[in-house]
Each structure stands twice: as structure tokens, then as C-alpha cells.
């Protein structure tokens with residue numbers, strides 16, 4: 360397919376997403392099935408155009424003065440891909456499979472359109488109803504913070520110290536990936552996104568299959584390190600899901616002590632078994648829930664650290680899931696808030712005196728972060744947040760002190776500040 364034909368295809372896919380209100384992955388898959396002549400490179404390039412258009416949906420429509428899929432793609436080519444008017448006009452030749460030639464109005468918009476008068480939610484490409492909440496966190500930094508969430512994320516790897524002695528060893532074994540060390544996590548390697556937005560097929564590398572490396576955003580690595588889990592502790596990973604954090608905790612504990620990994624959704628937990636085996640983890644007991652039964656009741660009051668990697672809106676991962684932002688609704692935030700209250704309540708019963716809850720989300724909404732903890736502490740007087748500086752020093756992460764955004768009870772990582780996904784973490788200690 361020509362580059363122009365790929366643009367026509369992206370416009371078609373965006374129209375399908377709009378018309379049928381469906382996730383981008385489904386629309387892209389259907390397009391691929393009904394256009395079997397398109398090769399994998401074409402499909403990747405079209406997906407990349409669609410995701411870039413979703414990243415800049417509001418701002419691209421603003422500079423073009425209309426919200427059609429064609430306008431959004433044209434505006435994105437200017438804003439996200441940095442193409443000038445001539446380059447965009449050359450793609451829109453009207454020839455077979457290429458988009459129709461630019462109209463005079465489109466030319467004028469592509470030449471002169473900018474975001475100087477755009478409302479904040481347009482300049483930052485997010486739904487307007489979350490502006491008051493985001494404003495509470497970011498203040499004057501709101502637009503740059505949200506613009507950083509419209510960029511493409513790199514592919515980060517965590518080096519598994521249960522299998523490899525150092526980050527350098529893993530790095531040197533994978534020279535063809537052109538990875539660099541992550542600046543903040545001592546365990547991370549970073550691969551820049553390719554031109555089509557795709558990273559290399561890391562999962563088929565022999566080193567991945569041997570468990571030397573895991574795919575994990577640097578932010579996720581940092582919040583796991585901040586939990587401060589130590590060899591010998593008793594730990595519950597209450598929302599373990601596929602086990603991303605569990606694996607990181609096991610490596611920090613050097614396979615000593617015990618982690619109980621559970622989740623209320625047995626299907627989400629299922630992949631953890633293979634991942635634990637591959638990573639050489641020996642100190643994790645997976646507690647799969649049976650029917651609705653609580654799988655960790657026997658541990659109440661006995662646990663040093665309960666990790667609550669809470670269900671959340673996932674706003675902090677919008678770099679990776681840009682279509683999620685346009686599907687977010689107040690109702691879904693409310694559902695997540697109720698779930699967060701429920702998991703925190705459950706965590707409280709597990710913690711022993713002087714033990715701690717480490718609360719994590721991949722969200723930047725205060726409602727899911729500080730507010731959730733404030734509500735929790737109102738009902739659980741025995742829990743207090745650990746001061747940020749102390750938590751960072753104790754986990755050898757003092758270098759983050761002037762980079763992260765402190766909040767009332769924890770800290771916020773963001774693409775703008777830390778170059779990571781938007782993770783929030785807070786540590787609450789139970790009275791002795």
C-alpha cells in the first residue's frame with residue numbers, strides 16, 4: 360500500500376470507531392480481515408496513524424474546524440507528525456486509493472491553524488469533564504502535562520535480578536535492541552518507539568524466554584521499588600492480575616519470605632503461573648479465588664506489606680491506550696472508586712500492627728488517589744501516610760525527590776515529569 364492509501368484506510372477505521380463506538384483494536388482487526396491484501400507493515404502503519412489521530416483527536420479537530428475523521432487525520436499529520444502543507448497535499452492527491460485533494464478551506468487551516476486560542480481540554484486533548492480534577496493536581500502545568508500524555512510511549516524492560524546479575528549483563532546480551540538504560544529505575548532498559556509506533560518483538564527473544572527481562576514501564580518498576588519490600592517479609596499482592604508487580608516484588612525479596620498473589624478475577628490471574636516459572640520465582644503462592652470466596656482470610660492481621668495495585672481508570676496509560684480517553688465516562692470513574700474503597704477495606708484487615716499498605720494506581724485523577732486514601736483514613740484511624748522523602752530515601756530512590764510531583768498523601772509520576780506512565784503511589788502505615 361502507498362503511504363496515501365494507508366491514510367485513506369486510517370480515515371475509514373476512525374469512521375468505524377466513531378459510528379459504532381467500538382474500541383480501536385476491534386475496528387483495526389475488522390479492517391485487516393476485510394482487506395487481506397494489506398501486509399503486516401501496512402496494518403502496523405495504519406494502526407499507528409489511527410492511534411496518533413486518537414491521541415490528538417480534539418486538538419486536530421480544533422485546528423481543522425471540524426470533527427470528521429478526515430479532518431482529525433489531516434490535523435494529526437500536522438500536529439503529531441509535523442508534516443507541512445505541501446507534504447500533506449502531496450499525500451492527498453485524489454489518485455487511486457489516495458484521499459481526495461485538499462479543499463481551499465483545509466489548506467488554509469493546515470497553513471494557519473494553531474492552538475493559541477484553544478480551550479485547555481482541547482490543547483491538552485482530554486475530555487472536558489475531568490478538567491476540574493486534573494486542574495487540582497496540575498495547576499498551571501495542566502496543558503504541558505496532558506500534552507505529554509499524547510506522545511508515544513517507549514518500550515521499557517525490567518531486568519530480572521533473579522536470573523541476571525546486573526542490568527549491564529542483560530543490556531550486553533541484547534545489543535540488537537539498541538536499548539538504553541532508563542534514567543530513574545536502576546533495573547530498566549528502554550527501547551524508543553519505532554517509526555510505525557511498534558517496538559521489537561521482545562517476547563520472542565531467547566533472553567525473554569529465559570526470564571532475564573520483563574516488559575514493564577519504568578513507572579511501574581519505580582512504584583514496585585517504593586513498596587520497600589524486603590527479603591523475609593510476608594506480602595500480599597491483593598490485585599495481582601497478570602503478575603507484573605508480583606514478579607518485581609519477588610526479585611526485590613530475592614526469593615526469600617512469602618508473597619501471596621491473588622485477585623478477585625481468576626481469569627486475570629491465570630497467566631501468572633507461566634510468568635513466575637519463567638522468571639525463576641520461588642516465593643509466591645498464588646491464591647486463586649474459588650467462586651466468590653475470599654482467598655486470603657487466613658492471613659488477616661499477619662501481613663507486613665499489602666500491595667494494592669488498584670483497579671482504576673488507567674488515565675496514566677493514555678500514551679499506550681489513546682482511544683480509552685474518549686470512552687471514559689463519569690459512571691466508570693464512580694465504579695472504579697467503589698472498587699478502590701472495597702480493596703482498601705480488604706487490605707486493612709490483612710495488615711499486622713506496624714505493617715503497611717502500598718496503594719498504587721495508573722491514574723492521575725485525585726479522586727482515585729489522594730481522595731480515595733483520605734476517605735479510607737477517615738474510616739481507619741490507625742493508618743497514616745509515610746512522608747515522601749522518607750519513603751524515597753529508604754528505598755534508595757532519593758534521586759526522584761525533586762522530579763516527582765508530591766501530593767497530599769503520596770506521589771505522582773507522569774510522562775511530563777518523569778517520562779513514565781502516570782503512576783500514583785502512597786504508603787500507609789498501621790499503628791503499632
Ligand SMILES: C[S@@+](CC[C@H](N)C(=O)[O-])C[C@H]1O[C@@H](n2cnc3c(N)ncnc32)[C@H](O)[C@@H]1O
Nearest residue numbers: 598599600602603604622623624627668669670
Ligand atoms: C491494575 S490491575 C492489576 C495489575 C497487576 N498488579 C500487574 O502489575 O500486572 C487491577 C486488578 O484489580 C483486580 N480487582 C478489582 N477489584 C478487586 C477486588 N475487590 N479484590 C481483588 N482484586 C480486585 C482486577 O481484577 C485487576 O486485575
